[in-house]
Amino acid sequence: xxxxxxxxxxxxxxxxxxxxxxxxxxxxxxxxxxxxxxxxxxxxxxxxxxxxxxxxxxxxxxxxxxxxxxxxxxxxxxxxxxxxxxxxxxxxxxxxxxxxxxxxxxxxxxxxxxxxxxxxxxxxxxxxxxxxxxxxxxxxxxxxxxxxxxxxxxxxxxxxxxxxxxxxxxxxxxxxxxxxxxxxxxxxxxxxxxxxxxxxxxxxxxxxxxxxxxxxxxxxxxxxxxxxxxxxxxxxxxxxxxxxxxxxxxxxxxxxxxxxxxxxxxxxxxxxxxxxxxxxxxxxxxxxxxxxxxxxxxxxxxxxxxxxxxxxxxxxxxxxxxxxxxxxxxxxxxxxxxxxxxxxxxxxxxxxxxxxxxxxxxxxxxxxxxxxxxxxxxxxxxxxxxxxxxxxxxxxxxxxxxxxxxxxxxxxxxxxxxxxxxxxxxxxxxxxxxxxxxxxxxxxxxxxxxxxxxxxxxxxxxxxxxxxxxxxxxxxxxxxxxxxxxxxxxxxxxxxxxxxxxxxxxxxxxxxxxxxxxxxxxxxxxxxxxxxxxxxxxxxxxxxxxxxxxxxxxxxxxxxxxxxxxxxxxxxxxxxxxxxx
Numbered sequence: 001x002x003x004x005x006x007x008x009x010x011x012x013x014x015x016x017x018x019x020x021x022x023x024x025x026x027x028x029x030x031x032x033x034x035x036x037x038x039x040x041x042x043x044x045x046x047x048x049x050x051x052x053x054x055x056x057x058x059x060x061x062x063x064x065x066x067x068x069x070x071x072x073x074x075x076x077x078x079x080x081x082x083x084x085x086x087x088x089x090x091x092x093x094x095x096x097x098x099x100x101x102x103x104x105x106x107x108x109x110x111x112x113x114x115x116x117x118x119x120x121x122x123x124x125x126x127x128x129x130x131x132x133x134x135x136x137x138x139x140x141x142x143x144x145x146x147x148x149x150x151x152x153x154x155x156x157x158x159x160x161x162x163x164x165x166x167x168x169x170x171x172x173x174x175x176x177x178x179x180x181x182x183x184x185x186x187x188x189x190x191x192x193x194x195x196x197x198x199x200x201x202x203x204x205x206x207x208x209x210x211x212x213x214x215x216x217x218x219x220x221x222x223x224x225x226x227x228x229x230x231x232x233x234x235x236x237x238x239x240x241x242x243x244x245x246x247x248x249x250x251x252x253x254x255x256x257x258x259x260x261x262x263x264x265x266x267x268x269x270x271x272x273x274x275x276x277x278x279x280x281x282x283x284x285x286x287x288x289x290x291x292x293x294x295x296x297x298x299x300x301x302x303x304x305x306x307x308x309x310x311x312x313x314x315x316x317x318x319x320x321x322x323x324x325x326x327x328x329x330x331x332x333x334x335x336x337x338x339x340x341x342x343x344x345x346x347x348x349x350x351x352x353x354x355x356x357x358x359x360x361x362x363x364x365x366x367x368x369x370x371x372x373x374x375x376x377x378x379x380x381x382x383x384x385x386x387x388x389x390x391x392x393x394x395x396x397x398x399x400x401x402x403x404x405x406x407x408x409x410x411x412x413x414x415x416x417x418x419x420x421x422x423x424x425x426x427x428x429x430x431x432x433x434x435x436x437x438x439x440x441x442x443x444x445x446x447x448x449x450x451x452x453x454x455x456x457x458x459x460x461x462x463x464x465x466x467x468x469x470x471x472x473x474x475x476x477x478x479x480x481x482x483x484x485x486x487x488x489x490x491x492x493x494x495x496x497x498x499x500x501x502x503x504x505x506x507x508x509x510x511x512x513x514x515x516x517x518x519x520x521x522x523x524x525x526x527x528x529x530x531x532x533x534x535x536x537x538x539x540x541x542x543x544x545x546x547x548x549x550x551x552x553x554x555x556x557x558x559x560x561x562x563x564x565x566x567x568x569x570x571x572x573x574x575x576x577x578x579x580x581x
Contacts, residue, residue, distance in 0.1 A: 038067075038069075038087070039066060039067035039069065039087050039088055039216055040067070040069045040085050040086050040087045040088070041063055041066075041067055041069060041070045041071065041086070041087070041088045041089075041090065042071050042073065042082060042083065042086045042088075042089050042090070043056070043059065043060075043063070043070065043071065043072045043073070043090045043091075043092060044073055044074075044075050044078050044089070044090070044091045044092070045072060045073075045074060045075065045091075045092040045093075045094065046074070046075045046091075046092070046093045046094055046095065046097050046099065046119070046120060047074070047094050047095075048094070048095065050074045050076050050077075051074075052072055053411075053412065054411035054412045054418045054420075055092070055094050055199060055200070056072055056092065056094075057409075057411045057412075057428065057430055058200055058201065058202075058205065058411060058420055058422070059090075059092060059117075059200065059205075060072070060428040060429055060430060061205075061409065061420075061422035061426050061428045061436070061438075062205045062208065062209050062212070062422055062423075062424075062426070063090070063212070064426045064427050064428040064429060065209070065212075065422075065423075065424035065425065065426040066212060066213075066216045066218060067088075067216070068427050068429075070428075070429050071429075072429070075091075075097075075099050075100065075103065076100060078103075078106065080106060083106075083107070083109075083110055086110070086112060087112050087113070088112060088113045088114075088115075088215065088216065089107070089110060089112060089113070089114040089115075090114070090115050090116070090117070091114070091115075091116045091117070091120075091121075091124060092116075092117045092118060093116070093117065093118035093119035093120035093121070093198065094118055094119075094198055094199075095118070095119060095198060096119040096120060097119070097120060098123075099120055099123045103123055103124070104123060104124075104125055105125065106125070107124055107125045107127055108125050108126075110127075112191070113191045113192075113193075113215050113216075114127055114191070114192050114193070115192075115193040115194070115195065115212075115215065116128055116192075116193070116194050116195070117194075117195045117197065117198070117200075117208075118160070118195075118196075118197065118198035119133070119160070119198060121133060121194065127192055128192065128194060129165075130164060130165040130167075130168050130187075130189040130192070131162045131163070131164050131165075131168070131187065131194050132162060132163045132164075133160055133161075133162055133196075134160070134161040134162065134163065135160075135161055136158050136159070136160055136161070136198075137158070137159065137160075137161045137176075137183075138157055138158055138176060138177075139154055139157065139158070139159045139174035139175060139176055139183065139185070140153060140154060140157060140175065140176060140177045141153055141154065141174065141175045142154055142172055142173070142174050142175075142185055142203075142204075142207055143172065143173060143175075144171065144172055144207070144210070144464075145170050145171060145172065145173050145182075150464045152203050152206065152207075152461060152464065153203070154174070154203060154204070155199075155200075155201035155202075155203050155204060156197075156199050156201070158197070158198075158199075159174050159183070159185055159196045159197050160196040160197070160198065161183065161196075162183075162184055162187070162194070162196050164184055164187050164189075165189070167189065168184075168187050168188070168189045169187065169188045169189070170184045170186075170187050171186045171187060171188055171193075171211050172184075172185045172186035172207045172211070173185055174196075184196065185197070185207070186207060186208065186211055188211070188214075191215075193211060193215060195208055195211075201420055202420055202421050202422060202423065202440070202461075203461065205422060205423060206423050206461065206462075206464055206465055206468065207464075209423050209424060209465060209468075210464070210465060210466065213466065222467075223495045224467075224495045224496070224497035225463075225467060225468070225469075225470060225493060225494070225495050225496050225497060226425060226467070226469050226470070226497055226499050227469060227470035227471065227490060227493065227496045227497065227498055227499065228257065228258055228406075228437065228469070228470075228471050228472075228498065228499040229250075229255065229257050229258070229472055229473070229474060229483075229486065229487070229490065229498075230257065230258040230259075230260055230297070230384075230406065230439070230471070230472070230473035230474070231243070231246060231257060231258065231259045231260065231294075231473070231474060231475075231476055232260045232299075232443065232473045232474060232475050232476075233260060233262060233299065233303070233311040233475055233476075234259055234260060234261050234262065234286070234299075234476065235261075235262040235263075235264070235265040235274075235303065235310050235311060236262075236263075236264065236265045236274040236275055236276050236278055236279045236282065237265045237274055237279070237310075238279075238282060238476060238477070239476075239477065240279070240281045240282040240284075240285045242476050242477065242478075242479050242480060243282070243285055243286075243289075243476045244285045245479075245480040246474075246476055246480050246483050247285065247288065247289045247292060247294065249480055249483060249484065249487075250292075250293065250294070251292045251293060253487070254293070255293065255487070255498050256293045256294075256295065256498050256499065256500035256501075256502070256503075257293065257294055257295070257498075258294070258295050258296075258297050258382070258406065258501065259286065259289060259290075259294045259295065259296050259297065260297050260299035260384050260406075260473070261286070261296050261297065261298065261299055261373065261378065261380070262299050262300055262301070262302065262303045262310060262311065262386075263275070263276065263298075263301055263302075263368075263369050263372040263373055264301060264302045264310070264372075265302075265310040265311075266302050266304050266309070266310050267309075268304070268307050268308060268309040268313075271307075273302075275372070275537070276372075276376050276378075277376070277537075283376055286378060287376075287377055287378065290378060290379070293500070295381050295382070295500065295501035295502055296373065296378050296379060296380045296381065297380055297381060297382040297383060297384050297406055297501075298366070298369045298370060298373065298380040298382075298383050298384070298402075299383075299384045299386060300315040300316070300365070300369065300384075300385065300386040301315065301365040301366070301368055301369040301372075302315060302365075303315055303386040304386075305317075305318065305319075305325065305329055306320075306329045313386070314386055314387050314389055314416075315365065315385075315386045316362060316365075316385055316386065316389060316390045316391075316394055317387075317389035317390065317391070317410075317416050318333070319389075319416060321333065321334075321335060322414075322415060322416060323335050324354075324358050324391040324393065324394065324413065325357075325358055325361050325362075326354040326357055326358060327357065335354075336350060355393055358391065358393060358394065358397075359393070359397050362390075362394055362397045362398065363397055363400075366383075366397075366398065366401050366402075366510065367401070367510045367511055368535075370401065370508060370510045370513055370515075371510065371511070371512065371513060371531060371534065371535070372537075374513050374515075374524070374526060374531070375531065375532075379508075379515050379522050379524055380508055380515070381404065381501040381502070381506050381508060381515065381517065381522070382402060382403075382404035382405065382406050382437070382501060382506060382508075383398060383401075383402040383404070383405055383406070384405070384406045384407045385398075385405075385407070385410075387416075388407050388408040388409065388410060388419050389410050389416045389419070390410055391410070391413050392413055392430055393413075395409075395430060395431050395432060395434070396432050398434070399431060399432035399433050399434045401508060401509055401510050402434060402507075402508055403433070403434060403435060403505075403506050403507045403508070404434060404435050404437065404501070404504070404506045405431060405434045405435070405436050405437070406436075406437045406439070406471075407421075407437075407438070407439045408420060408421040408438065408439055409421070409428075409431075409436065421438045421439055421440050422436070422438050423438070423440065423462060423465045423468035423469065424438070424465070424467065424468055424469060425437060425438070425469055426438070437469065437471065437499065438469050438471055439471040439472065439473060440458060440461075440462050440468065440469055440470060440471050440472075441455050441458040441459055441462065441470055441471060441472035441490075442454060442455055442458055442472060443455075443472060443473045443474060443475070444474060444475070444478060444482050444485075444486060446475075446478060452485055452486070452489065455472060455486060455489055456489050459489055459490070459492075459493060463493060463494075469499075470490060470493050470496060472486060472490065474486055500520075501517070502517050502520050502521065502522055503517070503520050504517060505517065511530075511534070512526065512527040512530045512531040512534060513525075513526050513527075513531065514526075
């Protein structure tokens with residue numbers, strides 16, 4: 001009897017241990033991740049050629065506000081194992097297509113949150129049985145069903161007409177110009193979401209983004225809205241007076257701001273280059289702006305290519321060929337295609353050579369730009385590509401030197417005009433670790449009488465979001481009054497919190513230069529000797545500064561000597577007069 005009692009006791013202990021350890025051995029990666037507040041996102045997409053294009057990249061910009069653990073896989077290549085550990089699953093059906101036969105059962109065991117966009121939902125198993133897709137139809141506006149006053153015109157004017165089962169929540173509705181009916185656009189059934197569009201721009205991402213806050217369980221407790229004003233295209237030939245006046249206004253209002261600086265101005269007619277060392281008054285103003293709340297961002301090196309004027313030309317995109325920079329400006333270049341080669345291997349070798357040229361071109365420009373500004377005592381904290389144009393490979397090269405990018409993004413390597421912004425601060429996977437501070441409100445275009453009205457409209461658009469960025473820029477040659485008008489619009493935005501790059505966690509690095517921020521301060525680690533030796537122009541600037549200082553010192557000493565001589569002479573005359581008297 002004693003032995004049976006001991007076995008019963010051991011069995012009880014074993015069962016207790018197993019019951020304690022069971023959740024650790026058999027708990028799914030999804031549930032553990034969700035409990036820890038960690039989001040692991042998989043985006044399965046169906047595109048025209050199976051490759052990632054601008055449609056997936058604009059979605060990437062949106063999702064990467066919530067997590068940086070994002071993976072994109074084509075619907076032709078995804079496997080069951082790819083879903084392991086995924087907490088949030090997305091399917092983007094850009095166009096109607098027949099999915100692989102395995103796709104129907106691929107998602108059967110998935111229990112996490114899932115969102116589908118566009119076409120092909122019938123092929124996603126039973127997850128989206130609560131909707132019935134019909135034909136595409138035209139809509140002209142979208143709005144939240146519980147905030148119908150927050151309404152926007154659509155970008156493309158089309159949506160997919162759907163019918164939904166009872167119990168499905170309609171989050172966003174669309175309307176048509178020719179009738180007063182409302183149509184479901186974004187719907188939710190338990191933890192399943194569906195968005196009835198197949199193409200997105202910033203307007204469509206605003207509505208989807210607000211729903212994603214719910215899907216990711218991320219409520220922003222802070223009611224503040226990030227915003228920034230960027231002073232644009234400050235190059236060595238800029239008039240320092242209006243810039244100084246603008247800086248005074250921003251300082252008086254205690255507004256931190258950004259200064260998009262171009263180190264070199266190139267005369268398009270003569271090819272002559274002008275540097276900040278040629279404009280000492282302007283450089284003095286820039287240094288004071290940096291002290292008074294301005295943060296410098298590198299806006300290219302010359303902001304031009306070939307014979308274009310600085311500020312007007314492109315620098316990291318050949319706008320004439322509509323390709324990345326694949327050859328020197330002096331060389332006539334014609335891009336070859338795969339059909340021009342005997343084998344695909346030879347074509348890939350050719351493209352690799354072109355990519356290597358672009359890598360070196362961007363690397364040299366960025367390195368020189370950082371070093372030149374640092375030599376003048378200006379410390380860039382972020383980067384903005386001229387005209388927002390840069391290839392996907394270019395972003396990869398840029399990410400080696402900058403942690404932060406400001407502006408909009410080019411989304412295609414086939415056409416520089418395919419670019420867009422996104423509502424939120426984000427770190428999309430194609431930026432290779434860089435954080436994006438998006439520009440969302442535009443700028444004052446010279447000669448456009450509706451410029452302020454357009455900025456106001458974009459301000460209202462971004463206010464539909466809970467924490468979307470209100471980002472605008474302004475050219476200083478337009479004068480201080482125009483900036484005051486822009487600030488009036490921006491200061492009306494409720495709970496606006498001005499972005500200060502110095503208060504963010506940013507870094508910039510290149511050969512002989514490391515810059516980073518800490519506790520609101522800009523910290524620099526510059527190998528001064530090596531930097532001076534890297535270019536003859538750098539020590540010449542400091543030599544000129546020294547000579548100017550010596551000349552001023554001699555002039556002051558000479559002036560003092562003259563004054564002393566005059567005073568001594570007056571004293572002698574006075575004394576002589578007294579003696580004769």
